[in-house]
Amino acid sequence: MSKVYIALQDNDESRYIVEAIEESNPDATVIHQPAMIRIERENRLVIERAVVEEKMGREWDVQELHINLITLGGNVDEDDDQFVLEWKQ
Amino acid sequence: MPVYALNPGYQGERMDRVENFHGNQIVYLGWDEHRMFCAAKAFPLPPSMPFAALIENIMPEAFGQHPEFKQINWDSAEWLLDGEPFKPQADVSLADQGVGHKSLIRFKTPELTGYQGAGV
Amino acid sequence: MAAKKLNIKDKYRLLTRDLDWEFSYEDPKQAFPYEEFEGIKITDWSKWEDPFRLTMDSYWKYQAEKEKKLYAIFDAFSQNNGHLNVTDSRYVNAVKLFLTGVSPLEYQAYQGFAHVGRQFSGVGARVACQMQSLDELRHVQTQIHAMSHYNKFFDGFQEFSHMHDRVWYLSVPRSFFCDARSAGPFEFMIAIGFSFEYVLTNLLFVPFMSGAAHNGDMATVTFGFSAQSDEARHMTLGLEVIKFLLEQHEDNVPIVQKWIDKWFWRGTRLLTIVAMMMDYMLPNKVMSWKEAWEVYFEEAGGALFKDLARYGIRMPKYAETIEKEKEHISHQAWWTFYTHGHAAGFHTWIPSDEELDWLSAQYPDTFDKYYRPMWELAKEQEAKGERFYTSGLPQLCQTCQIPMLFTEMDNPNQNSMRDYLYQGERYHFCSDGCCDIFKEEPEKYVQSWLPVHQIFQGNCGGPGVGEVLSDYYRMNVGVDNMDIKGSPDEVRWNKWKGVA
Ligand SMILES: [Fe+2]
Ligand SMILES: [Fe+2]
Numbered sequence: 001m002s003k004v005y006i007a008l009q010d011n012d013e014s015r016y017i018v019e020a021i022e023e024s025n026p027d028a029t030v031i032h033q034p035a036m037i038r039i040e041r042e043n044r045l046v047i048e049r050a051v052v053e054e055k056m057g058r059e060w061d062v063q064e065l066h067i068n069l070i071t072l073g074g075n076v077d078e079d080d081d082q083f084v085l086e087w088k089q
Numbered sequence: 090m091p092v093y094a095l096n097p098g099y100q101g102e103r104m105d106r107v108e109n110f111h112g113n114q115i116v117y118l119g120w121d122e123h124r125m126f127c128a129a130k131a132f133p134l135p136p137s138m139p140f141a142a143l144i145e146n147i148m149p150e151a152f153g154q155h156p157e158f159k160q161i162n163w164d165s166a167e168w169l170l171d172g173e174p175f176k177p178q179a180d181v182s183l184a185d186q187g188v189g190h191k192s193l194i195r196f197k198t199p200e201l202t203g204y205q206g207a208g209v
Numbered sequence: 210m211a212a213k214k215l216n217i218k219d220k221y222r223l224l225t226r227d228l229d230w231e232f233s234y235e236d237p238k239q240a241f242p243y244e245e246f247e248g249i250k251i252t253d254w255s256k257w258e259d260p261f262r263l264t265m266d267s268y269w270k271y272q273a274e275k276e277k278k279l280y281a282i283f284d285a286f287s288q289n290n291g292h293l294n295v296t297d298s299r300y301v302n303a304v305k306l307f308l309t310g311v312s313p314l315e316y317q318a319y320q321g322f323a324h325v326g327r328q329f330s331g332v333g334a335r336v337a338c339q340m341q342s343l344d345e346l347r348h349v350q351t352q353i354h355a356m357s358h359y360n361k362f363f364d365g366f367q368e369f370s371h372m373h374d375r376v377w378y379l380s381v382p383r384s385f386f387c388d389a390r391s392a393g394p395f396e397f398m399i400a401i402g403f404s405f406e407y408v409l410t411n412l413l414f415v416p417f418m419s420g421a422a423h424n425g426d427m428a429t430v431t432f433g434f435s436a437q438s439d440e441a442r443h444m445t446l447g448l449e450v451i452k453f454l455l456e457q458h459e460d461n462v463p464i465v466q467k468w469i470d471k472w473f474w475r476g477t478r479l480l481t482i483v484a485m486m487m488d489y490m491l492p493n494k495v496m497s498w499k500e501a502w503e504v505y506f507e508e509a510g511g512a513l514f515k516d517l518a519r520y521g522i523r524m525p526k527y528a529e530t531i532e533k534e535k536e537h538i539s540h541q542a543w544w545t546f547y548t549h550g551h552a553a554g555f556h557t558w559i560p561s562d563e564e565l566d567w568l569s570a571q572y573p574d575t576f577d578k579y580y581r582p583m584w585e586l587a588k589e590q591e592a593k594g595e596r597f598y599t600s601g602l603p604q605l606c607q608t609c610q611i612p613m614l615f616t617e618m619d620n621p622n623q624n625s626m627r628d629y630l631y632q633g634e635r636y637h638f639c640s641d642g643c644c645d646i647f648k649e650e651p652e653k654y655v656q657s658w659l660p661v662h663q664i665f666q667g668n669c670g671g672p673g674v675g676e677v678l679s680d681y682y683r684m685n686v687g688v689d690n691m692d693i694k695g696s697p698d699e700v701r702w703n704k705w706k707g708v709a
């Protein structure tokens with residue numbers, strides 16, 4: 001098993017996205033670093049549009065993630081409802 | 090395969106042919122385990138230069154800044170020419186004792202172990 | 210009745226399938242002449258999928274938003290004299306190194322992706338390369354804008370693009386990209402898209418940006434993170450490329466492996482300057498190079514190669530050497546620049562006593578044994594009024610073009626040197642990795658434009674090194690270079706800060 005990870009800029013929008021990630025992936029690890037937030041989890045991590053929208057209190061397009069994204073590790077799969085990071089080993 | 094190219098038979102231009110150095114050849118000099126000098130140094134030298142002249146004129150320019158330089162005993166130095174053990178002949182020219190274009194001359198000074206004995 | 214909104218999968222399919230056409234009366238081989246000579250076999254381009262499924266309309270929308278945010282911060286930074294908030298005048302030298310050594314690579318990446326974006330017959334790959342090409346152009350532009358503020362207050366920024374093409378140490382990053390861009394389109398994608406973007410770009414940007422954040426440099430943090438938001442997409446493209454090639458044909462596997470071996474080695478050699486920047490040039494340290502290497506290469510790269518094992522891909526060749534070198538290269542590189550401080554386009558210095566102790570703590574197995582004595586010697590020389598600037602010019606590696614400064618990992622006191630005779634001429638290398646790359650394609654690397662040899666050939670002006678620096682490199686000699694102590698940068702900084 002390996003870890004997938006994603007790092008977001010530390011700002012107001014990311015805060016809600018991180019809250020949503022924690023809700024969708026209860027055992028994910030959140031690490032605060034200078035100006036960025038890194039989240040990792042064994043094998044798979046999902047960001048669900050519905051959960052982010054609930055946290056933000058507005059509509060949220062999954063592709064808006066690009067604005068605050070810094071880096072990631074893992075295979076990406078994105079559609080209208082979710083963004084998935086995964087290792088397939 | 091000497092190169093993966095669109096056109097068969099592609100050849101690259103040799104940028105450092107000896108003819109490009111105006112009668113000189115490049116010789117690299119390295120003092121082993123003396124890392125005060127981050128790397129071996131390059132010098133354009135006439136192939137006819139006798140080894141004695143290299144020791145007398147080029148070595149101080151290359152390594153004279155080292156606190157141990159003055160203590161070097163050139164008679165006990167151990168030499169490598171292009172990776173092979175080598176006994177320099179003082180009065181013979183570089184070319185005549187096998188020092189060619191882009192040859193690397195390394196020497197070890199067994200009694201000198203560098204600043205603080207640390208190979209520096 | 211409102212038109213039904215397309216979902217992103219449909220939108221992406223329409224963009225990348227329906228906009229393409231078949232070549233019915235022209236020979237596709239003539240339209241895409243670069244697609245076969247590397248030996249890569251593509252049986253079905255339609256299998257190409259961009260996992261982000263980004264279409265042009267969303268691309269423009271989100272990029273515009275990123276730019277607006279970025280330029281608002283640039284304005285605030287310069288209106289508030291943001292340069293006064295950095296830790297001290299030493300820090301700015303890391304920014305100079307970035308502008309001369311890295312930003313021009315963004316431009317080369319733009320050129321490279323524009324080129325390969327024309328050469329693939331698969332439309333999905335073409336669209337992805339086109340977007341990346343535009344991103345890279347945006348990166349170089351925003352970096353120049355961000356750093357233009359520093360140019361008003363510090364020396365050494367004024368001729369960055371001219372210097373990139375000429376200066377001895379900048380031939381390292383420059384030739385790295387020239388090598389990739391003069392390869393075929395598939396090798397370029399593995400070199401830059403996969404090896405550089407997927408694994409190594411994290412080691413370039415994330416430490417630089419966290420370093421900037423830690424040292425009060427808002428402008429660099431902002432352009433860095435804005436660029437990284439594109440890099441995440443580039444990394445994903447890099448991973449897709451490699452999976453696509455490996456899935457298309459089993460004959461591609463050994464070719465791809467050979468490129469991985471080559472480009473990881475080339476990339477780690479290139480990152481030597483980042484290692485030195487992290488360990489020596491940041492007044493406030495973020496993490497050591499060694500630690501960054503462990504997080505971003507050993508851990509993240511390890512996971513990646515485990516994932517790729519199912520295709521028969523193994524870790525890059527010489528990974529064990531690279532693992533040992535993480536304890537050494539930053540020290541060797543900064544010593545090289547310190548001792549060549551008269552020929553660098555930025556300032557160098559002896560680390561402070563606290564910094565030396567930090568290095569000992571970060572590198573308990575190597576620093577005190579191999580590297581602290583160098584700084585003791587430098588201090589001794591400086592105290593005598595003989596600040597050490599080395600004489601002469603160094604021997605360079607034919608492949609990576611770095612001075613032959615690396616040492617043997619089984620005897621770190623001894624420089625590592627390899628040579629190889631090709632058609633009667635001798636060539637020198639810093640390592641087995643660089644030597645292997647030459648042997649695979651000697652006709653390519655006999656063409657290396659080695660700055661030291663070029664100077665001796667008389668192609669860089671002269672006759673002395675002084676004229677090469679001032680006229681050919683356009684360095685402001687005595688101002689841009691030499692030790693930070695007593696430099697005009699330091700004098701101005703102390704005046705602004707009211708330090709005597
Ligand atoms: Fe970029
Ligand atoms: Fe990129």
Ligand SMILES: [Zn+2]
Nearest residue numbers: 606609639643
């Ligand atoms: Zn090399």
